[in-house]
Amino acid sequence: MQTKCKLDCLEVRELLRIFAHRLNEVKMEVKKEVNEHSHEEVNELKLKYIRVSVVLVIAILVLIGCSQVKERPQYLMEGVWTLQYRVYPGGGRAELSENEEAHGLIYDGDSMAYVCRLIRTPSGLVMTPIERGSVTVVNKGGGEILYLEGNNPRPLTMIDDTTMTIQRHGVKYGYHRAEDIWQEWGDDMRDIVAGDTATVDKEPTNYVFSVKERQQENTIHWLIYTMIVILLLVAHYVITNQRSKRRLKAQLQQIREEHEERPLSVRQAMEAEEERFFASDEYGALVKRMAEGQPLKMEEWTNVEQLLKTVYPGFTTQLRNLYPMSELEYQVCLLVKLRIIPTDIASVLARDVSTISTVRSRLYKKVFGSKGGAREWDEFVLSIGA
Numbered sequence: 001m002q003t004k005c006k007l008d009c010l011e012v013r014e015l016l017r018i019f020a021h022r023l024n025e026v027k028m029e030v031k032k033e034v035n036e037h038s039h040e041e042v043n044e045l046k047l048k049y050i051r052v053s054v055v056l057v058i059a060i061l062v063l064i065g066c067s068q069v070k071e072r073p074q075y076l077m078e079g080v081w082t083l084q085y086r087v088y089p090g091g092g093r094a095e096l097s098e099n100e101e102a103h104g105l106i107y108d109g110d111s112m113a114y115v116c117r118l119i120r121t122p123s124g125l126v127m128t129p130i131e132r133g134s135v136t137v138v139n140k141g142g143g144e145i146l147y148l149e150g151n152n153p154r155p156l157t158m159i160d161d162t163t164m165t166i167q168r169h170g171v172k173y174g175y176h177r178a179e180d181i182w183q184e185w186g187d188d189m190r191d192i193v194a195g196d197t198a199t200v201d202k203e204p205t206n207y208v209f210s211v212k213e214r215q216q217e218n219t220i221h222w223l224i225y226t227m228i229v230i231l232l233l234v235a236h237y238v239i240t241n242q243r244s245k246r247r248l249k250a251q252l253q254q255i256r257e258e259h260e261e262r263p264l265s266v267r268q269a270m271e272a273e274e275e276r277f278f279a280s281d282e283y284g285a286l287v288k289r290m291a292e293g294q295p296l297k298m299e300e301w302t303n304v305e306q307l308l309k310t311v312y313p314g315f316t317t318q319l320r321n322l323y324p325m326s327e328l329e330y331q332v333c334l335l336v337k338l339r340i341i342p343t344d345i346a347s348v349l350a351r352d353v354s355t356i357s358t359v360r361s362r363l364y365k366k367v368f369g370s371k372g373g374a375r376e377w378d379e380f381v382l383s384i385g386a
Contacts, residue, residue: 077107079182081175089170110137114193125209129196185209277311290340293347315385332359336381
């Protein structure tokens with residue numbers, strides 16, 4: 001069962017008023033606090049304003065969609081029915097061809113019927129309203145249906161959901177429910193025939209329903225919704241990007257503070273450990289292997305990580321937290337930290353030297369949000385991790 005929204009115009013208007021009021025409060029808050037807060041706090045307020053704006057746009061779309069959904073009861077007869085055949089009292093049967101002008105009935109609920117002529121064309125449909133009449137449809141259950149046209153009872157048989165017969169003056173009229181027509185133009189047809197047949201002694205008017213025009217309308221609606229979705233995605237990207245930049249800035253600030261607050265004795269001990277490591281036979285063997293361009297196996301990369309942790313305990317954690325790196329980017333950073341020269345890095349990773357340089361410069365731009373070279377990225381990698 002499909003659940004539909006039930007919102008009238010007053011409810012929609014009140015909800016939109018509440019959202020707009022909240023948006024204006026946030027806007028005034030941003031203006032008021034600009035001169036009283038730091039740059040970072042002001043940016044946070046601006047992002048808050050953007051987030052509320054995005055929520056408001058989504059709410060407007062949802063509410064408009066809900067307000068346009070008019071829940072109608074499920075009527076037995078509602079829709080377009082086209083005459084398919086006649087069965088005469090003597091047993092004769094007359095079929096209507098697809099190209100023949102069709103006699104149609106348009107039921108608005110189970111109380112009003114409109115008689116019209118329907119002609120299908122390659123480009124759509126032509127409808128000519130003729131008259132309107134009141135009907136009464138009472139489903140008694142068990143397949144028994146009471147059907148009156150005006151005050152005249154007419155034997156009606158529902159063969160299935162799409163086929164029925166109505167008997168008038170001894171002649172049975174077989175109708176087929178034209179679901180495709182109703183789905184495509186039902187609301188427009190109902191409005192047109194209701195207005196057209198309300199005028200007495202009016203000359204018949206032909207109304208053309210164009211498939212091309214409907215397709216154009218659907219395309220325009222699709223484009224509008226696509227643009228809205230794109231705008232929402234852009235807003236989401238901006239918010240997410242700003243959050244990432246703030247998080248990264250906080251991490252870099254924390255790294256700098258840890259370096260600055262570290263006692264002199266600790267710094268000297270770490271420098272001594274670095275010197276011991278880079279002078280060790282273990283490191284020399286690793287550099288020699290790198291110079292020979294021998295690729296590392298998976299377990300050997302794990303060993304490299306463990307080796308770095310003995311000298312730089314926080315390096316891999318800080319590196320992983322900076323940016324969601326690919327495996328190649330991460331391995332390049334490990335080798336840079338080990339002070340392996342770019343040509344040897346390229347050999348070990350089976351890449352061109354230019355590729356390794358590009359990886360490093362792109363990492364700098366991704367992390368810092370500004371253009372920088374491979375050398376600047378190397379200097380940053382060498383400065384973290386203690």
